Amino acid sequence: MQYEELEKELQVEIEKAEEIAIGYIQKRIDYSPFIYFVDNNIKKFIADSLDDAIELATEEIEGMDEETVVLIYKETIELNDGDFDAIVSQIYNVNEDSAYSFGLLYKIESDTIKFLNKRVFLGDIRNCLIC
Numbered sequence: 001m002q003y004e005e006l007e008k009e010l011q012v013e014i015e016k017a018e019e020i021a022i023g024y025i026q027k028r029i030d031y032s033p034f035i036y037f038v039d040n041n042i043k044k045f046i047a048d049s050l051d052d053a054i055e056l057a058t059e060e061i062e063g064m065d066e067e068t069v070v071l072i073y074k075e076t077i078e079l080n081d082g083d084f085d086a087i088v089s090q091i092y093n094v095n096e097d098s099a100y101s102f103g104l105l106y107k108i109e110s111d112t113i114k115f116l117n118k119r120v121f122l123g124d125i126r127n128c129l130i131c
Contacts, residue, residue, distance in 0.1 A: 003102055003119040006091070010068065014089045016040070017070040018104055021087045025106075025113055033057050033073035037066045050075065061092055062128045068093045069129060077103045077120065084116060090125060098124040 003011065017036035024031040033053040034044045043060065047053040054073060061069050071090040076083050086103035093099070101122040106115045 001100055001121050001124070003121065006100070010091050010093055010096075013068050013070050014091055014102065017042075017072045017089060018087050021072050021074070022113065025087075025108075031074065033071065035061060036070045036072060037064065037068070058128055064129065066129070067095075075103075077105060077122075079105075079120070086120070088122065089119075092127055092129045094129050096127055097130075099127040099129075101125050 020036065020042060021031060032044050032046045034042045035057050036042050045053040045056045047056055050073060057071050061071065069092045073088050075086055075088050077086040084105040085107065086105050088101060088103050090099055090101045102119040103122050104115060104119050106113050
């Protein structure tokens with residue numbers, strides 16, 4: 001799945017959520033995973049590990065009555081040409097059979113964020129907005 005294949009409304013929601021993470025990175029704030037949902041609402045999840053925080057966020061998403069939710073967290077992505085920092089977005093929508101995960105890869109050079117090419121598709125994931 002290419003990012004460009006997503007419905008435009010889902011792309012917009014991912015980009016809004018990523019902008020929050022980009023703001024944290026620019027301010028050098030070490031942010032925890034958060035979910036982004038309707039009208040610029042966010043909820044952060046702090047735990048002992050990234051996996052635990054993602055699990056807490058997933059449980060929260062399962063109980064939500066929203067049409068679209070984006071989970072955002074930072075992670076290092078290993079590709080053939082090296083390891084890259086990434087803003088990972090997982091987009092959940094009630095009208096999709098699966099949820100989708102993408103990585104927005106970046107490097108910080110001379111105190112500036114440089115994004116690398118386009119978003120990397122990280123895979124289909126369980127859509128926890130639908131049962």
